[in-house]
Amino acid sequence: MVVFRYDKTFEGLLTALFDAYFRRTFPDLLLGDGDSLPLFVTECHTVATDSEKSGRVWRALQKSLPDNVCNMLVMGWLSEEPGVDMMLMRYMRHAFSSPSGSSGGQNADSSRNGDSGKGGGRKAKTNSVATDFSNPDILRIKQLAQKVANEREHLMQFTRFQKSADAPDDTSGNGRSELCYAENESETAESISAGAGATYFAPVSPRYNALPLAIPYFRDRFRDQRWLIYDIKRRYGYYYDLQNVTEVTMDDDAHLLDGQLDEAMMAEDEKLFQELWRTYFHSMAIAERINPRLQRQHMPRRFWPLLTEKP
Amino acid sequence: MSDAITCNVPNFFLSCTGMKKIIVEKLKVLAESAKYDVSCSSSGITRAGKDGHIGSAHGWGICHSFTADGRCVSLLKIMLTNHCIYDCAYCINRRSNDLPRAAFTPDELVELTLEFYRRNYIEGLFLSSGVVRDPDYTMERMVRVVKELRTTHRYNGYIHMKSIPGASELLVREAGMYADRLSVNIEIPREENLKLLAPDKNHESVYSPMRYIHQGFLENAEDRRKFRKAPRWTPAGQSTQMIVGATPDTDSEILRLSTKLYNVQGMKRVYFSAFVPVNSYDTRLPALGSPPLVRENRLYQADWLMRFYGFGAGEIVDDLAPNLDLEIDPKLAWALRHPEFFPVDINRADYEAILRVPGIGVKSAQMIVAARRHSTITAATLKKIGVVMKKAQFFVECGQISGGMSQKSAVFGEAPPVFEGGILKKSDFSISTGSPTFSISSGRGLIGDMHPDLIRKLLTTKKPSRKGPHSDQMTILFPE
Numbered sequence: 079m080v081v082f083r084y085d086k087t088f089e090g091l092l093t094a095l096f097d098a099y100f101r102r103t104f105p106d107l108l109l110g111d112g113d114s115l116p117l118f119v120t121e122c123h124t125v126a127t128d129s130e131k132s133g134r135v136w137r138a139l140q141k142s143l144p145d146n147v148c149n150m151l152v153m154g155w156l157s158e159e160p161g162v163d164m165m166l167m168r169y170m171r172h173a174f175s176s177p178s179g180s181s182g183g184q185n186a187d188s189s190r191n192g193d194s195g196k197g198g199g200r201k202a203k204t205n206s207v208a209t210d211f212s213n214p215d216i217l218r219i220k221q222l223a224q225k226v227a228n229e230r231e232h233l234m235q236f237t238r239f240q241k242s243a244d245a246p247d248d249t250s251g252n253g254r255s256e257l258c259y260a261e262n263e264s265e266t267a268e269s270i271s272a273g274a275g276a277t278y279f280a281p282v283s284p285r286y287n288a289l290p291l292a293i294p295y296f297r298d299r300f301r302d303q304r305w306l307i308y309d310i311k312r313r314y315g316y317y318y319d320l321q322n323v324t325e326v327t328m329d330d331d332a333h334l335l336d337g338q339l340d341e342a343m344m345a346e347d348e349k350l351f352q353e354l355w356r357t358y359f360h361s362m363a364i365a366e367r368i369n370p371r372l373q374r375q376h377m378p379r380r381f382w383p384l385l386t387e388k389p
Numbered sequence: 390m391s392d393a394i395t396c397n398v399p400n401f402f403l404s405c406t407g408m409k410k411i412i413v414e415k416l417k418v419l420a421e422s423a424k425y426d427v428s429c430s431s432s433g434i435t436r437a438g439k440d441g442h443i444g445s446a447h448g449w450g451i452c453h454s455f456t457a458d459g460r461c462v463s464l465l466k467i468m469l470t471n472h473c474i475y476d477c478a479y480c481i482n483r484r485s486n487d488l489p490r491a492a493f494t495p496d497e498l499v500e501l502t503l504e505f506y507r508r509n510y511i512e513g514l515f516l517s518s519g520v521v522r523d524p525d526y527t528m529e530r531m532v533r534v535v536k537e538l539r540t541t542h543r544y545n546g547y548i549h550m551k552s553i554p555g556a557s558e559l560l561v562r563e564a565g566m567y568a569d570r571l572s573v574n575i576e577i578p579r580e581e582n583l584k585l586l587a588p589d590k591n592h593e594s595v596y597s598p599m600r601y602i603h604q605g606f607l608e609n610a611e612d613r614r615k616f617r618k619a620p621r622w623t624p625a626g627q628s629t630q631m632i633v634g635a636t637p638d639t640d641s642e643i644l645r646l647s648t649k650l651y652n653v654q655g656m657k658r659v660y661f662s663a664f665v666p667v668n669s670y671d672t673r674l675p676a677l678g679s680p681p682l683v684r685e686n687r688l689y690q691a692d693w694l695m696r697f698y699g700f701g702a703g704e705i706v707d708d709l710a711p712n713l714d715l716e717i718d719p720k721l722a723w724a725l726r727h728p729e730f731f732p733v734d735i736n737r738a739d740y741e742a743i744l745r746v747p748g749i750g751v752k753s754a755q756m757i758v759a760a761r762r763h764s765t766i767t768a769a770t771l772k773k774i775g776v777v778m779k780k781a782q783f784f785v786e787c788g789q790i791s792g793g794m795s796q797k798s799a800v801f802g803e804a805p806p807v808f809e810g811g812i813l814k815k816s817d818f819s820i821s822t823g824s825p826t827f828s829i830s831s832g833r834g835l836i837g838d839m840h841p842d843l844i845r846k847l848l849t850t851k852k853p854s855r856k857g858p859h860s861d862q863m864t865i866l867f868p869e
Contacts (some may be wrong), residue, residue, distance in 0.1 A: 209759035212770045235453050239508040278507065298438040299445040299546075303507055350409055351504050357413050361420040362466070363456040366665045366680050372459025376452065386510070387454060 084125040086110045092132035094125040108163045147208040153223035156287045165215045229288040236381045239278035241345040278305040281337040337384045359387035418491040422471035427660040431463045431512040431547040433625030444546030464515035473519030477587035481667040495534045513547025524555035535567040555594040561601040570625040573598045582636040602627045630660035634681040641711035644702040661688045687713040721747040725841040731784045732835045748781030
């Protein structure tokens with residue numbers, strides 16, 4: 079059995095694939111750095127993650143697969159599912175070994191397939207391996223990517239911000255720096271609208287690591303308020319300072335992990351709006367149509383602890 | 390406007406605890422009044438955020454919460470006021486009802502919307518109102534709210550606004566400059582029934598704002614062809630809703646009317662709302678034990694068939710059976726009425742034909758069409774793709790040998806399939822040549838070998854619940 083060890087990063091996986099092609103041996107098993115070896119190992123190679131090698135693999139993938147499929151691979155990776163690395167490696171090998179762009183043509187179905195067949199030239203690759211759903215790896219990766227995409231949408235749906243108390247820049251060191259740690263305190267004070275001073279904090283705990291995928295949405299929508307979205311399961315988050323989004327990790331995040339801001343850190347009208355939202359939420363339900371099963375189907379229970387309206 | 394609550398509330402929510410209570414109370418009253426409106430979608434327009442503005446819009450809409458009845462909360466669905474001069478029998482806010490009345494000032498509503506929006510509670514505002522004084526007066530007040538949101542507060546999110554029946558064209562035009570979607574509710578499909586239940590309304594008062602909206606939409610499309618930067622006018626189009634079950638209108642009438650609305654008025658959506666008996670004392674209304682939820686669901690399924698599956702209203706319901714079958718979904722019902730169309734060969738049939746198979750939806754059909762270019766699709770693949778094999782097994786063939794052994798090709802080889810819509814030709818319908826094909830279901834046959842009623846029975850009988858061991862099952866007395 080051939081075993082590769084790598085550092086459990088996406089770059090590491092791409093480097094592993096590079097090494098596999100270089101050594102002409104493909105692993106039967108991928109292990110993380112600390113994992114113990116199985117019995118009967120004939121060969122164990124330790125992959126040293128190299129951005130140049132991984133970059134080459136990635137560029138080659140981008141050449142042979144359409145963009146949405148490359149995104150799909152990343153999303154499959156973000157699912158953090160056990161064994162997804164092996165599936166991805168087989169997928170990528172399959173993509174490299176199948177003649178890219180040569181399929182298609184003779185089949186009348188290409189016009190039916192809606193999203194494919196248009197754009198010609200480069201996009202003729204749409205008909206490539208990615209649609210071969212009778213291959214279990216390809217189907218599974220697609221389904222995993224779909225799950226991650228759904229989780230991203232759940233984040234967009236069920237993230238709830240809490241407004242923290244205003245902390246003007248002159249008293250830095252107060253509530254503000256407690257909440258978020260940002261080195262560059264030199265924000266341009268463009269407080270055009272009401273919410274500009276305060277930071278909006280949102281705890282999330284997604285099943286898959288989909289937060290990076292949802293950030294563009296928050297960035298685009300809440301661009302005139304500071305916000306911090308913190309993944310309390312994976313203990314990292316993103317902070318937006320009206321200019322840029324930066325990834326943050328906090329050494330001391332115990333006070334954030336229960337998902338509710340401290341009363342002292344909350345803006346004074348925060349309680350009122352939470353109550354208003356709860357009132358609104360409960361009065362929207364029509365008693366004659368109560369259907370808790372349908373509610374849970376759309377809004378699974380695992381989100382409830384962090385929802386303002388469902389304490 | 391004559392209401393005791395509004396007059397003394399300043400724009401600041403925080404002044405004192407008494408004010409807080411009033412605001413909470415008002416929100417409650419006005420939300421309760423607005424909740425019977427079905428539409429809550431925030432779809433139809435994708436708009437990126439702008440610097441210095443708050444908000445964006447997503448083309449497919451985002452539901453931010455779901456109430457205990459399972460309905461989506463996407464927009465802050467709220468009434469500007471629930472005072473109303475009309476006396477519509479089906480409406481909770483009718484004049485003769487004794488219920489708490491309230492009204493928001495525009496400033497309060499604007500602040501509420503923005504604060505909710507900033508916390509990612511909502512996707513936008515859905516503004517409706519009872520009719521005070523006259524339609525134009527009401528409409529003008531509503532326009533003031535959305536105008537203030539858009540201009541003063543640079544709000545860039547979604548706004549859905551109700552257009553009051555009978556409002557003048559100028560006001561509708563102005564509303565469309567700020568709102569993403571406008572809607573007027575038809576409520577009752579047949580006009581004489583509408584007049585019976587809502588003596589102050591008629592179809593003309595509903596259709597005329599609809600026409601203004603449609604015209605404005607078309608003109609705007611024309612403008613945008615000429616000038617790329619022309620501001621958009623009601624970019625997400627218009628929608629409407631009908632109450633189901635308050636009047637004796639049949640499903641056939643409802644579906645035909647909604648087809649017309651899609652085609653003529655350019656509706657984006659027609660919503661159906663199961664009649665909730667809010668005014669049970671009114672004898673013009675039927676006495677229902679519970680709202681006809683199943684019928685509502687079937688109507689939505691039929692609506693989907695018309696919008697995404699290429700069905701016509703005439704195929705789903707006809708004069709023989711003017712109402713939808715409540716026991717099985719309309720697609721399955723169609724399939725059972727048209728056994729000559731099946732079985733469909735998954736590996737050869739057209740996309741449109743595959744789409745008509747019960748158990749196969751748009752996504753599965755697209756995946757099938759894409760995947761069969763690489764290799765033959767088998768029943769196992771179908772199942773993995775996500776096809777509901779419980780239903781589909783009777784209607785498809787995959788050129789695969791398995792337990793069933795029911796040769797179908799002989800039966801269908803002679804009789805060419807007939808198809809009313811004229812979409813499918815005989816050649817689309819694959820007749821396997823050479824190797825015989827077999828059904829994929831073990832022990833059960835295809836629709837060609839079985840009476841449709843038998844399939845119906847197989848699909849509708851409920852399995853006994855799995856709770857507890859079956860009474861016939863033997864048990865191990867002495868487990869190891």
